Amino acid sequence: DARVTQTPRDKVTEMGQEVTMRCQPILGHNTVFWYRQTMMQGLELLAYFRNRAPLDDSGMPKDRFSAEMPDATLATLKIQPSEPRDSAVYFCAPAVPRDGNTIYFGEGSWLTVV
Amino acid sequence: AQSVTQLGSHVSVSEGALVLLRCNYSSSVPPYLFWYVQYPNQGLQLLLKYTTGATLVKGINGFEAEFKKSETSFHLTKPSAHMSDAAEYFCAVIRGGEKLTFGTGTRLTIIP
Numbered sequence: 001d002a003r004v005t006q007t008p009r010d011k012v013t014e015m016g017q018e019v020t021m022r023c024q025p026i027l028g029h030n031t032v033f034w035y036r037q038t039m040m041q042g043l044e045l046l047a048y049f050r051n052r053a054p055l056d057d058s059g060m061p062k063d064r065f066s067a068e069m070p071d072a073t074l075a076t077l078k079i080q081p082s083e084p085r086d087s088a089v090y091f092c093a094p095a096v097p098r099d100g101n102t103i104y105f106g107e108g109s110w111l112t113v114v
Numbered sequence: 115a116q117s118v119t120q121l122g123s124h125v126s127v128s129e130g131a132l133v134l135l136r137c138n139y140s141s142s143v144p145p146y147l148f149w150y151v152q153y154p155n156q157g158l159q160l161l162l163k164y165t166t167g168a169t170l171v172k173g174i175n176g177f178e179a180e181f182k183k184s185e186t187s188f189h190l191t192k193p194s195a196h197m198s199d200a201a202e203y204f205c206a207v208i209r210g211g212e213k214l215t216f217g218t219g220t221r222l223t224i225i226p
Binding site: 031033042043045048050056091093095100101102103104105106107108110 | 160165216
């Protein structure tokens with residue numbers, strides 16, 4: 001969806017390496033969600049922000065994952081160190097206030113940890 | 115608590131036949147309900163949503179869904195399946211708050 005740009009689109013990395021995924025919602029989408037999708041677990045909410053402040057990160061493994069929103073048009077999700085079980089698709093999904101806060105998904109970052 | 119149940123992880127229909135994908139939710143307050151579609155190697159695309167008002171909601175690509183409070187259902191239908199409808203479909207619910215809770219998805223296969 002054009003409301004959000006996610007990078008990288010695809011990433012293959014070795015176990016133990018740091019991975020940073022970026023999400024650029026267009027200005028005005030004040031609430032941003034991070035979801036993870038795997039075959040086994042389906043779609044899981046990792047964390048979300050409103051007006052750059054974290055509201056809920058209970059779905060995120062705290063020991064290796066961190067999420068930030070340093071400004072209104074950039075959200076990041078970092079994994080350090082990465083593990084094979086982190087292999088998944090990570091979606092950024094901003095909510096659009098003028099559309100009843102409907103959530104729209106980016107194309108995802110497809111992560112493979114080997 | 116809220117949950118979403120999608121009946122049938124795989125559904126196959128013939129091209130031109132009716133598509134019916136089932137979704138039931140549990141919620142003690144009126145929910146907001148959504149259907150998303152995911153094509154292979156792509157993100158989730160919003161098909162349609164129900165928030166308030168008319169209970170029959172029309173979405174993109176000829177799909178529609180009806181909110182039935184008495185049955186706690188929000189089934190997705192399309193009168194005539196097309197090959198391009200082959201994808202995975204997710205029902206989702208918001209009850210108050212903002213967080214979407216997803217069902218486990220239904221993979222739709224279209225038989226030529």
